[in-house]
Amino acid sequence: MNTKRVNISLPVETLEKLKASIPEGKRSRFINEALEEKLEEKASLRESIIRDLKENKWIDEQVMKEWSSTEVEGWPE
Numbered sequence: 001m002n003t004k005r006v007n008i009s010l011p012v013e014t015l016e017k018l019k020a021s022i023p024e025g026k027r028s029r030f031i032n033e034a035l036e037e038k039l040e041e042k043a044s045l046r047e048s049i050i051r052d053l054k055e056n057k058w059i060d061e062q063v064m065k066e067w068s069s070t071e072v073e074g075w076p077e
Contacts, residue, residue, distance in 0.1 A: 003028075 010018070022030045 018027060018030075
């Protein structure tokens with residue numbers, strides 16, 4: 001796996017927790033695993049939202065149909 005050194009800023013409290021719970025030399029791996037997990041959750045959530053919106057498209061269509069009679073187009077001025 002190719003790696004690249006980066007600088008990031010963390011709140012002091014977060015850094016202290018990291019230092020207290022993860023030994024030096026294993027922090028990069030821990031941070032990478034945590035980031036990968038969080039990014040996967042985000043991608044999964046996005047896919048879930050898109051899937052749900054597609055599955056429930058009929059609800060929007062039904063609401064639009066029910067409310068179409070309230071459109072002002074064609075009303076007397």
